[in-house]
Structure formats: C-alpha cells, structure tokens
Amino acid sequence: MAPQKRTAEEADALLEGIQVLLLDIEGTTTPISFVKDKLFPYVRENVETYLTNHFAEEECVGDVTALRELAAKDVADGVEGAVAIPGAESPQDAVVKAVVDSVGWQMNQDRKSTALKQLQGHIWREAYKQGKVKGELFDDVAPAIKQLVEDGKKVYIYSSGSTEAQKLLFAHSTEGDLSESLTGYFDTNVGSKTESDSYKKISEEVGVKPEEILFLTDIPQEASAAVKAGMKSQLVVRPGNAALTEDDKKNFPYIESFDELLGAEDGTKKLAPGEEGDADGDQEADDANGDGDEAEAVEGEESNQ
Template sequence: MIKAVVTDIEGTTSSLSFVKDVLFPYAREHMAEFVRRHAHEPEVKAQLEEVRHAVGKDLDLDGIIRRLVQWIEEDQKITPLKTLQGMIWEAGYRDGAFTGHVYADAADRLRQWHAQGIRLYAFSSGSVRAQQLIFGYSDYGDLTPLFDGYFDTRIGAKREVEAYRHIIGAIGCAAPEILFLSDIVEELQASKLAGMQAVQVRRAGQTPWPGCIQAADFSEIDLAKL
C-alpha cells in the first residue's frame, strides 16, 4: 500500500518549457542586479561564499556574477546557484511577472491523494524555496498545503541512490510504501535501487524504461494497483 508519493517537478508536475523559457531567463536577466543589491545581506552573502568555495577561488563580486551566469547557461545543479535563483524567482512571483505552471492532471491528482491521506513530497534540483514558489503561486492557486515536505540537492543528487535512501529515512515509511514519480530514467533507476516503487511519467513521449510502470500523465496513476 502506498503511503507517500515523492514527485519530481520539471517534466512531471510542471512543463520543462516553463522552467527553461521563463524561470531560467528571468534569473539570468536579474542575477547581476540582485547580487549587487543584496550582497551585504546574510542569506545572500552566505550563498556567495558557497560560490567561492565551489570554484576554489576568492572571486570578487563581478567574478561571482559571471560564474553564476555561466552556471545558468550550462544548467548546472549547484546548490548556491539554485538558492539564489529561488530568491530571484520569489520576487518575480510576487511582482506578478509569472505564475507557477502545474499541469491540471497533476493538480487534480495531488489534491485527491492528499484528501485520501497520502503524504506528498517534492524532490527537485531546484531549491526547496523554488519548489514552494512554483506550487504556492501555481496556475491552480496555492498548492503548498498539500505537501508534507520538499527535498533538493542538499539531500543528494537526483541520480544517486543515496539521495533516495536519505529521503526514505526522512519520510519514515518503508521504502516499498513510497512511490517516486519522474520522467527521467536515471532518477527512476536510483529510486528503485533504494527500494521505492516508481512510475515514469512520459508527457513528452520519452522512451519507456521497462523497469517501472508507465503513465502519460497523473490521471493514469492508480495507487491502489501498485
């Protein structure tokens, strides 16, 4: 019996195009201004120090900004970048520059599962705050009350088994009682190796991985049959 669902966001609950064509360009456009304006604030200052640590150099502010923009262009999954992006996106959401894209079928099923007592979690390479924002300012209103928790790269890389073992421990259910949803085969493989159940959500018609159940979208996922 499934007691908890952990879902990927990009390509699973939300479109890849929203992240790549809306969020990433917005962060790139506003990164320099944001860093210069807020560099003295403790939360931002801590992330800038993490950038220096990651590159192993005592970069000045301009050097940090150049590295952050480079990481955005390379789609790097680096924690200080993701944290700063989340801060920039928060301002964008609050200013009404965009709303968080969530598929209708995902919003419907998440509400249904929550009503049934299923515990819901998100796991994304985006920061926890960025995850909360996409659901908090979604096209279907504030969906954050549906979630029991969020996981990001601080718990581990999404394609590494150890990350899913940490998630299992944090949730506190037996591994087979937890379902992981994603469009990415390597993530699904890692979750299965950790003992979770998995469903591949193939919105873009990805090549199916025979190691788990397939679904075109959330409407095809029946927890009672897992």
C-alpha cells in the same frame, strides 16, 4: 497522444501499498518549457540587478560566499571555464561582475550545484512575490494531488531546484496555492537524484518504508536509483520530454497523466460502491438488503426482448 485512461481497479493497483508519493517537478508536474524558457532566462536577465540591490544583506552575502567557495574549489581542481570570485574585501562592482559570470557559466554547463540553486531560488522568490512569475503545472496535477491527499496519501517533492524554489512554485502556481496539500520538500542537500542513497535518506526522513513510497519522474536514471533504494517508481510521459526508449518502457511502468492514478475518465476519483452519488453502489446495497426486485424484473424483461 491522448492520456491513457485506467479503470479504478488498475489505478488502485498502481498505488497498492503506497503511503507516500514523491514527485519530481520539471517534466513531471511542470512543463520543461516553463523552467527552460521562463525561470532560467529570468535569472540570467535579473541576477546582476538582484545582487546589486541586495548585496549587503545577510542572505545575499551567504549566497555570494557559497558561490565564491565553490568557484575556488573549481579553480583549484582545474575545472575548465570556472570563474574565480574576488574576496569580500574587493569592490562590490568586481564581485558582482564575477558572480554574474560564474552563474552564467554554471547555467551554461547545466550544473546543479547547491550554491547556484540557492541564489536562483532567492531571485525567483522576489519574482513570484512581485507577481512577475507564476508556477506552471499540467492541468491534471493539482486535482490529483488534492484527491490523493484526501485519500490519505502524503505527497512530497524532490527536485534539483532548492526547496525554497519548490515551495514558491507550488505556493504561487497557476492553480493557486497548493502548500497545504504538500507535506515536505527535498533538494540536492539530501543528495543527487541519480544516487540510491538519496532515496534511502528520504525514506528515513519521512518515516516510511521505501517500498511504501512511489516516485514519479520523467528521468529513467532517477527512477532506477529510486528502485535500487527499494522504492517503487513510474516514469511520466509529458509533452516536451525526451522520448522513452523501448528498454525504458520495459523496465518501468509509465503514465501520461496523473489522472491515471485516480482511475477516472474525467480525472476525478471514482466512488466506491455504496458511496453517495454512486448509483451502481446504491443498487448493490439495495440488492444486498433484498430490495433489488424491481431491478431484477427490469433485467428479466430486457432479457426476454
């Protein structure tokens, strides 16, 4: 289905009163397939090598410690399938094997633990910097973000992936480095994306009233949590996303392209009357100054034909 186009007036209505845009990543700015088919498999294929190469480094020690503590809690809570990780005094090979098994199990369960996301982010950082991975964005995302920022909006990211992984994706994207266009990043350290308190905290941190924030996501439960916190939210329909139900469409506005936020057929923001390059605006300005006689004469001739 081709993306819906909106008029400039309709686009302005979507952003009326909005100072901050808060963007989800997977299924919103980035194809789900990129995360599912590229980023996650990269971790599975490289986690053992990464741990072995960086095992004694402070950052890696911190990653392993966080995973060990999480695993200990899971085991104590009787979580089925949880993999215990040996203590720091254990042989390196034993610890690495247990961490690899634990990471694989968590990813199979689609867990979004902060400890897991932290290690994944560090593995991806190495991949991005080595040029083995580039962050994929939908074609409409980068131009829209840049235009919105030019229009005075602030753009933040909120994803279950670590803030470091988020920064890497946008700094090493297929559309170049978008870091300067983004004001900040939030991850699960602020709370779950399906809990309204998370969005209240974000509002407090960015220093803007909830009703002045627009959250874009492909997940209705996340949109609901944001709205409960007082934010505005719109669902984003993208190829590969789960289909929205009729109730979803009734409960939330939705867009199929960020172009709709700009209200232009070609994805560029329409110029306001009187701005350079707007022929209609120039004519309106002439009319207001009494210099529209020629245009009026032409219109008169056309009406008589």
